[in-house]
Amino acid sequence: MKTTKEPKVKLTLSIRKSAIEQAKRIVASQGTSLSNLIEEYLVNYTKPEQEAGLSKPSLADQLFGCAKDGPLRYMTDKEIKDLMVKDKYGL
Template sequence: MKTTKEPKVKLTLSVKKSAIDNAKKYAQLDGSSLSSIVEDYLVEYSKSNKAENQSDFKNSLAYQLMGCAKGGPLDNMTDDEIKDIRMKDRYGL
């Protein structure tokens, strides 16, 4: 999986020697490099986790409750004002 003219950066990993040896053998049989295998894995891993995280959030209680407090007493206040009120309530300041 080739990327478009994106600069390559060096990455140092600590991995068991046996895992590296096996991965190098696999890369050689596959006709690719260990670097390209790791890069492809990282790209696919980040895509799948992003989709899973978005799906998890949409199924969460927080997502379901978003916007339900509109028109409430804190609706016209800034975040800093709300924070000040909470600090006063919590610590008696």
């Protein structure tokens, strides 16, 4: 990533604590920081499609496979729906 003389500003985000802790461990092993990772992601995400050389993947493409090893992988759709209803209404 290019280094610029552009001033940096603080950004406050609300993210699950476990996600932040896991991300910090990963970026530390790669010799960078979470701030740098997020900045790089935002720079690449906001590049025009022609400059990036690729079109941005749809939300469905970005999420594809994210739950394949999740706790719901062996549940049927009906079981998941029942679980969500119970959670929502405290049953």
